[in-house]
Amino acid sequence: MSHTFTLDGKPVPFTEGQTIMQAASAAGIFIPHLCYHPEFKPHGSCKLCTVKVNGRHTASCTMRAAAGMVVESETEEINAERRALTQMLFVEGNHFCPSCEKSGNCQLQATAYHLGMMSPHYDHFFPNRAVDASHPEVLLDFNRCILCSLCVRASRDVDGKNVFALSGRGIRTHLIVNARSGKLGDTDFTLADKAAQVCPVGVILKKRQGFAVPIGERRFDKAPISATAETTEER
């Protein structure tokens, strides 16, 4: 009994219980993703990792691999859908890369590069979101939040602190801080928390170290995001 499925025509081995994403990563094949992180239970919300399994759309981070599956990922059709999702993320927030400390190390930006996103295409929302600078060591810039929930999962499942949560529904969904004041400075959050390490964009930033790495030497200056199947390294 062969434990393989095909991904874009290539056989990919898997072990029982592995998702398509896990098996692809282990085989060194990159599937674009933002809310998936190998150390956390999949959330399946960003839909960037959508693939076609036997002709049907599904999130590869939540779909268990099965023998004989025919999976398509790097097709013009699927990448066009991924690009549109990414463009929507850009216009819903305030993503001004030239003034963002995370630029060059940002998974949203690197994913947009990978997908060949030349412009955000849609009309911008230009939302008004205040930053939270109340914490002595960490700045929160909600303008860049893509609601991946990685900080929520890290704080709840690893740190055991429940510092973050997603509040509201639909287009009104937003990241909140669990404190009576709503301020990060009034929580027991620290830089050593796992939640401080997992933000794929520039929301959770260590203070007083912005732009420490020069342009040309940042993570995604050196290699495109597709060169690292498992994007575990965070800054």
Next chain:
Amino acid sequence: MSTDKKKLKVATTSLAGCFGCHMSFLDIDERLFTLLEHIEFDRSPLTDIKTVSPGTDIGIIEGGLCNAENVHVLREFRQNCRILIGMGACAVNGGLPAQRNHLPLTTILEEVYHTSPGLSNGMIPNDPELPLPLNKVHPIHEVVKIDYFIPGCPPSGDAIWKVLTDLLAGKEPELGHGLMHYD
């Protein structure tokens, strides 16, 4: 290359931009001479021609839209150019000028001309020659159709060169890793 081939007419402008993208355009350095074998400049800060000729082949727009004149110029470009290229972060998403978008315009004008320390008898400029500011700064694709974008703040000379030479060769412009930058 044939010299008798008709040169493509190229127009450029900077709207709500800082001319940094135009400086980057000049960073193609001696390749400008190669480019001039294939194109001639129409309206551009490089020629000081003030209007876009009908039948212009390529229009290159730096900057977003922060006032009524920007919108007027952009529409003139769209009307007269076969292909419009948005050059740089401000054209793509409003860029730095769009950082004012979460503030009401009146608050900004009040602060800049009335309440900032050191201003005496400050008045908000109202000469009829001055174009009226827009409530928000907008990227150019929100007003007219833009055919291609070159992202970057500014895009490198190499990125601008790649897009222009791809277009001259009749190819879909493509920026790979290293040339594609939003910052």
